[in-house]
Amino acid sequence: MVSGGGGKWLCIILVGLLSLLTTEGYDVGLTFLDSAVAKGAVCLDGSAPAYHIDKGFGAGIDNWLVFFEGGGWCNNVTNCLARRDTRLGSSKEMLKVETFSGMFHNKPKYNPDFYDWNRIKVRYCDGSSFTGDVEAVDPKTNLPFRGARIFRAVIDDLLAKGMKNAKNAMLAGCSAGGLTSILQCDNFRSLLPASTKVKCLSDAGFFINAKTVIGTSHIEGFYADVVKTHGSAKVLSPECVAKLGPGLCFFPQNMVQYIKTPIFLINAAYDSWQVKNILAPGVADRKGTWRECKLDITKCSSAQLNILQGYRLEFLKALTGFGNSPSRGMFINSCYSHCQTGIQETWLRDDSPLLGNTTIAKAVGDWYYERNAFKKIDCPYPCDKTCHNRVFD
Ligand SMILES: *[C@@H]1O[C@H](CO)[C@@H](O)[C@H](O)[C@H]1NC(C)=O
Ligand SMILES: *[C@@H]1O[C@H](CO)[C@@H](O)[C@H](O)[C@H]1NC(C)=O
Numbered sequence: 001m002v003s004g005g006g007g008k009w010l011c012i013i014l015v016g017l018l019s020l021l022t023t024e025g026y027d028v029g030l031t032f033l034d035s036a037v038a039k040g041a042v043c044l045d046g047s048a049p050a051y052h053i054d055k056g057f058g059a060g061i062d063n064w065l066v067f068f069e070g071g072g073w074c075n076n077v078t079n080c081l082a083r084r085d086t087r088l089g090s091s092k093e094m095l096k097v098e099t100f101s102g103m104f105h106n107k108p109k110y111n112p113d114f115y116d117w118n119r120i121k122v123r124y125c126d127g128s129s130f131t132g133d134v135e136a137v138d139p140k141t142n143l144p145f146r147g148a149r150i151f152r153a154v155i156d157d158l159l160a161k162g163m164k165n166a167k168n169a170m171l172a173g174c175s176a177g178g179l180t181s182i183l184q185c186d187n188f189r190s191l192l193p194a195s196t197k198v199k200c201l202s203d204a205g206f207f208i209n210a211k212t213v214i215g216t217s218h219i220e221g222f223y224a225d226v227v228k229t230h231g232s233a234k235v236l237s238p239e240c241v242a243k244l245g246p247g248l249c250f251f252p253q254n255m256v257q258y259i260k261t262p263i264f265l266i267n268a269a270y271d272s273w274q275v276k277n278i279l280a281p282g283v284a285d286r287k288g289t290w291r292e293c294k295l296d297i298t299k300c301s302s303a304q305l306n307i308l309q310g311y312r313l314e315f316l317k318a319l320t321g322f323g324n325s326p327s328r329g330m331f332i333n334s335c336y337s338h339c340q341t342g343i344q345e346t347w348l349r350d351d352s353p354l355l356g357n358t359t360i361a362k363a364v365g366d367w368y369y370e371r372n373a374f375k376k377i378d379c380p381y382p383c384d385k386t387c388h389n390r391v392f393d
Contacts, residue, residue, distance in 0.1 A: 025101030041149035043125035060116025070175025074127035102347030113365030132230030178205020212284035262327035335387035
């Protein structure tokens with residue numbers, strides 16, 4: 001009886017999984033931007049940058065989604081050398097196909113507002129959120145710091161491929177790429193024709209300048225090193241840099257008020273990357289007290305949950321400068337997650353996260369097309385039963 005029922009369920013689950021695999025995403029190949037090499041727009045190992053593109057069609061033929069991949073940062077020569085020969089430092093090491101689902105899907109059922117757009121996912125290989133631009137290459141290390149040149153070369157290439165006629169365009173990205181879409185939002189706007197409707201979307205890119213669990217400063221120095229190593233100052237907000245200097249202007253909270261282009265933020269208030277790397281990084285948790293909690297939020301002690309609640313409040317405070325302009329939107333949920341647009345389960349599915357009874361796909365589509373403003377902050381953890389909280393191994 002029991003095993004028979006189990007077999008039936010296993011069968012149903014397998015069929016279900018198979019249909020998920022076949023319908024919830026499809027593979028798109030990698031395009032190398034060889035022409036960028038002559039412009040010095042190269043990955044950390046000197047190889048050409050690369051992206052995945054699925055062309056627009058029908059009514060979406062003149063609409064462009066340009067999405068930048070994330071993957072942390074390298075803050076100094078040692079760490080950039082360690083990254084150089086990985087998929088985050090070299091297009092030779094990148095996977096040759098990428099699954100397009102969620103916001104990249106080409107079927108209206110999975111992606112009602114952007115399915116027919118030109119959809120581009122740019123691979124990350126510079127370690128600076130596409131902000132670096134150092135002319136000189138040290139012959140001792142041979143490490144180029146050229147993220148901003150990659151950004152520019154990709155946009156120029158897409159303009160030549162038809163984006164110069166864009167009716168709609170959106171700069172997007174997740175994690176370090178979500179930071180790109182904040183830091184480079186107005187630069188992107190300036191590279192497109194004035195007649196194009198341009199907006200920016202940041203998924204999990206609002207990294208805050210918070211202290212660690214032991215009260216030490218960690219991310220602030222790390223970001224200052226990133227900006228210094230990569231020579232990022234030139235692409236950062238000039239208003240912010242004049243006031244605070246370049247290092248602090250890598251933090252969205254210090255420059256978001258200067259962005260002129262419409263922008264939307266998707267972020268978990270308990271962003272799992274931020275908890276693991278800003279609040280409780282290894283250097284601030286030598287004894288590993290936070291290990292279990294960082295892997296699975298349900299394993300946090302009540303004392304740790306209190307600290308996480310404090311982090312959420314700090315996160316919300318950092319959003320103050322975002323302001324109330326109707327051109328701006330936000331979806332700040334109370335999940336333990338990081339990046340919610342590029343996968344079907346969190347973008348749009350029967351069980352995907354909701355805020356104000358609205359999926360991320362609908363909130364973003366309503367905001368982009370100005371059907372409805374969306375600016376909502378979730379109640380504190382664990383009130384939201386729609387989360388897909390991350391559990392790490
Ligand atoms: C590079 O950065 C790492 C991480 O912040 C640090 O541990 C290391 O000491 C730095 N190395 C140098 C050479 O500055
Ligand atoms: C939430 O949205 C669904 C589908 O749009 C609707 O059927 C349902 O009544 C809504 N629930 C609430 C509480 O508004």
